[in-house]
Amino acid sequence: MFIVEIMGHKTVWLTLHSGIAGGADIIFISEIPYNVDEVLNTIRKREKQGKKFTIIAMAEGAISDETAGKTKMVNVNNELIRQADSLGISLGRKA
Structure with missing residues (x-):
């Protein structure tokens, strides 16, 4: 599995x-929370189909539906940014 985090959490098109x-x-944008269990199921289905890897493009600031209500806002250079667990951490806990 390759997770590529793409800059620009407020620019979905990027x-x-x-x-x-x-x-x-798999592509995650910051406006729609993702479900970690669905991600794991998709990866497992791909493995059963003989796929050796899965590439995930993830927007900076994308969060899971589990952490959506638990995020905290932090001030970084006078801009409020959501702070939550990364996809890698979330998948590691579930896998």
């Missing part, structure tokens, strides 16, 4: 177009 152009199998 992640979408990068993911499509790069051949990502």
Whole structure:
């Protein structure tokens, strides 16, 4: 599994177009929380189909539905940014 975090958490098009152009199998944007269990199921299905890897394009600031209500806002250079567990940490806990 390759997770590529793409800059620009407020620019959906950047992640979408990068993911499509790069051949990502899964694309996450910051506006729609993802479900970790669905991600794991998708990866397992791909493995059963003989796929050796899964490429995930992830927008900076994308969060899971489990952590959506638990995120905290932090001030970084006078801009409020959501702080939550990364996809890698979330998948590691579930896998």
